[in-house]
Amino acid sequence: MRNIFFALSFLIVISSCNNVNSAKQLVETVNKTDSTTIKKIFDTALTNGQSYQWLEVLSNDIGGRLSGSAEAQQAVEWGEKLMTDLNFDKVWLQPVMVPHWARGEKEVAYFTSNNEKFDVAICALGGSVPTSKDGVLGEVIEVQGLEEAEQLGEKLRGKIVFFNRPFDDTLIHTFRAYGGCVDQRGGGARVVGKFGALGAIVRSMTHSIDDFPHTGAMGYGDIPENEKIPTAAISTKAANLLSEKLKENPSLKFYFKQSCETLPDAPSFNVIGEITGSEFPEKYITVGGHLDSWDLGDGAHDDGAGIVQSMEVLRLLKLNNIQPKHTIRAVLFMNEENGLRGGRKYAEEAKNNNENHIAALESDSGGFTPRGFTFDANSENYDLFMSWKPLFAPYGLHDIEKGGSGADIGPLKSETISLFGYRPDSQRYFDYHHAATDTFDKVNKRELELGAASMTSLVYLLDTYLN
Amino acid sequence: MRNIFFALSFLIVISSCNNVNSAKQLVETVNKTDSTTIKKIFDTALTNGQSYQWLEVLSNDIGGRLSGSAEAQQAVEWGEKLMTDLNFDKVWLQPVMVPHWARGEKEVAYFTSNNEKFDVAICALGGSVPTSKDGVLGEVIEVQGLEEAEQLGEKLRGKIVFFNRPFDDTLIHTFRAYGGCVDQRGGGARVVGKFGALGAIVRSMTHSIDDFPHTGAMGYGDIPENEKIPTAAISTKAANLLSEKLKENPSLKFYFKQSCETLPDAPSFNVIGEITGSEFPEKYITVGGHLDSWDLGDGAHDDGAGIVQSMEVLRLLKLNNIQPKHTIRAVLFMNEENGLRGGRKYAEEAKNNNENHIAALESDSGGFTPRGFTFDANSENYDLFMSWKPLFAPYGLHDIEKGGSGADIGPLKSETISLFGYRPDSQRYFDYHHAATDTFDKVNKRELELGAASMTSLVYLLDTYLN
Numbered sequence: 001m002r003n004i005f006f007a008l009s010f011l012i013v014i015s016s017c018n019n020v021n022s023a024k025q026l027v028e029t030v031n032k033t034d035s036t037t038i039k040k041i042f043d044t045a046l047t048n049g050q051s052y053q054w055l056e057v058l059s060n061d062i063g064g065r066l067s068g069s070a071e072a073q074q075a076v077e078w079g080e081k082l083m084t085d086l087n088f089d090k091v092w093l094q095p096v097m098v099p100h101w102a103r104g105e106k107e108v109a110y111f112t113s114n115n116e117k118f119d120v121a122i123c124a125l126g127g128s129v130p131t132s133k134d135g136v137l138g139e140v141i142e143v144q145g146l147e148e149a150e151q152l153g154e155k156l157r158g159k160i161v162f163f164n165r166p167f168d169d170t171l172i173h174t175f176r177a178y179g180g181c182v183d184q185r186g187g188g189a190r191v192v193g194k195f196g197a198l199g200a201i202v203r204s205m206t207h208s209i210d211d212f213p214h215t216g217a218m219g220y221g222d223i224p225e226n227e228k229i230p231t232a233a234i235s236t237k238a239a240n241l242l243s244e245k246l247k248e249n250p251s252l253k254f255y256f257k258q259s260c261e262t263l264p265d266a267p268s269f270n271v272i273g274e275i276t277g278s279e280f281p282e283k284y285i286t287v288g289g290h291l292d293s294w295d296l297g298d299g300a301h302d303d304g305a306g307i308v309q310s311m312e313v314l315r316l317l318k319l320n321n322i323q324p325k326h327t328i329r330a331v332l333f334m335n336e337e338n339g340l341r342g343g344r345k346y347a348e349e350a351k352n353n354n355e356n357h358i359a360a361l362e363s364d365s366g367g368f369t370p371r372g373f374t375f376d377a378n379s380e381n382y383d384l385f386m387s388w389k390p391l392f393a394p395y396g397l398h399d400i401e402k403g404g405s406g407a408d409i410g411p412l413k414s415e416t417i418s419l420f421g422y423r424p425d426s427q428r429y430f431d432y433h434h435a436a437t438d439t440f441d442k443v444n445k446r447e448l449e450l451g452a453a454s455m456t457s458l459v460y461l462l463d464t465y466l467n
Numbered sequence: 468m469r470n471i472f473f474a475l476s477f478l479i480v481i482s483s484c485n486n487v488n489s490a491k492q493l494v495e496t497v498n499k500t501d502s503t504t505i506k507k508i509f510d511t512a513l514t515n516g517q518s519y520q521w522l523e524v525l526s527n528d529i530g531g532r533l534s535g536s537a538e539a540q541q542a543v544e545w546g547e548k549l550m551t552d553l554n555f556d557k558v559w560l561q562p563v564m565v566p567h568w569a570r571g572e573k574e575v576a577y578f579t580s581n582n583e584k585f586d587v588a589i590c591a592l593g594g595s596v597p598t599s600k601d602g603v604l605g606e607v608i609e610v611q612g613l614e615e616a617e618q619l620g621e622k623l624r625g626k627i628v629f630f631n632r633p634f635d636d637t638l639i640h641t642f643r644a645y646g647g648c649v650d651q652r653g654g655g656a657r658v659v660g661k662f663g664a665l666g667a668i669v670r671s672m673t674h675s676i677d678d679f680p681h682t683g684a685m686g687y688g689d690i691p692e693n694e695k696i697p698t699a700a701i702s703t704k705a706a707n708l709l710s711e712k713l714k715e716n717p718s719l720k721f722y723f724k725q726s727c728e729t730l731p732d733a734p735s736f737n738v739i740g741e742i743t744g745s746e747f748p749e750k751y752i753t754v755g756g757h758l759d760s761w762d763l764g765d766g767a768h769d770d771g772a773g774i775v776q777s778m779e780v781l782r783l784l785k786l787n788n789i790q791p792k793h794t795i796r797a798v799l800f801m802n803e804e805n806g807l808r809g810g811r812k813y814a815e816e817a818k819n820n821n822e823n824h825i826a827a828l829e830s831d832s833g834g835f836t837p838r839g840f841t842f843d844a845n846s847e848n849y850d851l852f853m854s855w856k857p858l859f860a861p862y863g864l865h866d867i868e869k870g871g872s873g874a875d876i877g878p879l880k881s882e883t884i885s886l887f888g889y890r891p892d893s894q895r896y897f898d899y900h901h902a903a904t905d906t907f908d909k910v911n912k913r914e915l916e917l918g919a920a921s922m923t924s925l926v927y928l929l930d931t932y933l934n
Contacts, residue, residue, distance in 0.1 A: 042637070042639070043637045046636040046637050047636050047637060169513040169514050169913075170509070170510045170513055170514060172509070172861065172862055172863065172917075174913075207912075207913060208912070369836070369892050369894050371863065394639065395639055396639065396838065396866075396892075398860075398865040399863075425836050425863075425892065427836050427911055427913045427914050427917070428911050428914070431911065444894055444895050444898065445674075445675070446636075446641075446674060446894045447894050447895070450639070450894070
């Protein structure tokens with residue numbers, strides 16, 4: 001099977017060969033060179049990697065770095081200095097204005113039922129308006145999703161709406177379970193605000209049953225100011241308790257208070273470093289993650305991992321004396337979490353500058369053991385990409401298939417670019433995602449380094465075989 | 468490819484078919500039935516699993532359970548009660564005498580160099596003799612392995628030998644790195660005792676650079692009593708420090724004290740539960756792990772995970788109304804860590820009772836995300852087992868290949884039995900293995916449950932297709 005795939009991917013080369021045997025020989029030679037190079041990349045990543053040490057600084061010394069915060073600015077300066085110290089050919093900051101939402105004081109929430117008070121763990125969702133200073137108190141209506149809420153319509157007036165559809169545990173890939181629930185977080189408040197609901201409480205986006213609420217972005221769309229109601233995530237343990245108690249007492253009262261606010265947009269930056277291509281300097285391969293994170297944890301997995309892996313890709317190329325033909329860029333995108341301004345700005349500037357971006361790779365699924373890559377690309381490259389499967393198999397990457405890439409590189413999409421998403425094992429990701437538990441100690445050094453090596457190997461192959 | 472493999476595995480069935488089309492049809496029907504059953508197994512494991520809750524009790528309420536300890540006996544009683552409560556067709560205890568080694572007081576170790584004292588973290592290796600009450604003090608000779616120690620010979624007299632060969636980080640599968648180092652732990656003291664060394668200090672068997680020493684079994688073979696010297700594992704951080712300081716000052720002095728002892732063999736048990744086969748009750752498929760653990764942590768990954776997964780296999784079969792044709796046994800083996808008496812006893816009794824064991828599966832590589840199975844079997848079943856790859860692929864198990872199985876089921880090996888080892892992701896295993904860090908909080912619920920489902924699916928297929 002390997003030879004068939006390789007033959008497909010080297011049609012041009014092979015067509016100049018005199019006979020089938022010499023074509024085969026050529027294919028095997030190229031294959032062996034690639035295997036050897038990839039082995040070197042993995043060896044250096046695992047014995048002389050820097051990504052874990054960098055992540056320790058980003059996570060523990062800087063910490064959570066929400067767009068517009070002082071920590072986000074520190075992260076920008078840290079990234080710029082680090083890539084400068086690594087002697088990349090160019091390092092610069094690309095200015096971008098970002099939303100600036102701040103959580104304010106720690107949220108308070110509880111409910112009372114039959115004279116018993118239950119404190120519950122919540123956190124404001126990113127972009128939410130605050131409650132009044134006295135908080136919000138009301139009866140609760142539990143729903144399983146936006147559609148049910150829409151159908152209840154006016155019945156929601158004066159109520160707190162509790163979106164409680166859980167993750168589908170039977171889905172093996174946890175991102176599918178997330179995809180099946182996250183509309184409640186993103187749109188819950190928007191949908192029920194127009195019916196006069198007082199607030200929206202959303203079950204945390206996780207499989208794990210624990211007491212950590214998971215924040216994340218929400219949006220009001222274009223609804224009028226007076227319909228914007230406060231919204232918060234509730235921990236899964238508290239959500240289960242609330243649901244249980246609601247069955248016993250549907251008129252129990254829920255209270256919550258949050259003091260978050262949206263400040264004026266703030267100046268920030270994408271941080272960019274590049275190795276200039278030796279043959280096609282005007283053609284770009286971008287590898288990136290997002291530098292901003294939520295504020296509850298230190299953003300080690302989301303997306304400190306992607307940030308340090310992206311810089312490590314360029315470092316590992318240099319360390320292995322791989323001089324890329326194309327210009328390779330590491331981009332630390334700002335504001336993926338609550339605006340995507342960095343991703344949009346990067347694509348906009350690429351267009352303004354007539355840059356020819358041939359491929360991009362994003363790591364934004366945590367720093368776990370590699371399982372593969374998904375790609376969103378022109379069908380003419382399908383066989384080429386699939387032909388690389390045998391090169392990745394020895395490192396445990398078997399899932400090389402069509403799929404999404406990443407939010408930050410999405411705006412680069414065109415007829416010609418090949419977009420890739422790095423796909424590590426997904427089982428633990430939503431234990432930590434957007435919660436206080438997303439901290440450096442949850443990252444395993446080897447898993448992170450194997451990811452960086454996998455990404456470097458893909459960039460090496462893209463540089464070698466794309467034109 | 469799938470059809471070819473399936474065709475191979477159903478030669479007998481197919482040969483009775485009238486033509487190729489009907490054979491193909493049959494193969495596809497069977498394949499679909501298997502896919503559907505396996506999907507049901509995974510669904511129930513992930514939505515209605517019990518393994519994680521059981522592991523919490525075993526880890527947190529009972530804890531570390533070294534052979535011969537009171538905790539090991541508690542674990543026996545817990546396992547017996549649990550399987551009885553699950554209404555397995557038979558549940559019983561199989562008596563076995565086990566070694567009884569006890570750690571005694573917490574070990575003490577430090578070294579002094581240029582009047583500076585460095586405390587270091589060590590733990591006695593299982594089976595080691597104690598030091599004298601005053602401890603052992605001596606100069607240190609660092610070696611990279613048994614061979615180097617043998618060559619030094621008489622130069623080791625009066626010295627403490629420091630075995631410091633580290634894991635090879637370039638090996639992707641961490642068990643290979645372990646395999647490349649563990650001879651130092653198992654045989655270090657035995658080899659250098661005969662040259663009059665005072666003690667053997669062995670670098671902990673882990674990739675991780677931290678301050679947790681990792682214990683594990685060692686053996687003196689048949690050397691005379693007076694050549695048996697005390698031996699301990701040292702944390703990797705301390706090993707690196709000691710090695711560094713030895714370069715500055717080769718005559719620095721190392722001190723350690725440990726009060727471990729080997730008590731008389733103690734009575735214990737393998738715990739066995741079974742579902743009696745409907746067609747071939749006299750033919751057995753065994754699934755197991757080991758109930759004993761080291762004493763420093765609570766043995767959640769090693770091998771609490773394998774224990775709860777093995778019992779969950781039988782529960783998931785029952786829950787899905789799968790009535791096995793063969794008798795399926797869950798065996799909680801005693802004393803894998805420092806004697807293998809349970810595994811040997813089980814095989815011995817199987818032989819005494821003329822039991823026909825057709826297959827066995829062991830889970831003893833931690834409760835991490837499934838990657839596959841290795842098998843040690845008669846070549847005539849190779850194509851059958853490989854034909855199952857497409858059935859496991861949707862669940863991320865791609866590594867189905869020849870290899871080892873497990874220590875406890877090893878003694879069952881014969882011409883006819885097929886032995887399997889469950890292979891989860893290996894990256895984090897040696898962070899915790901035999902150390903104080905092997906605790907319940909390191910286990911992810913879904914990863915553990917996916918493992919139980921994978922094992923149940925394999926047992927289902929073995930029961931369906933083996934005779």
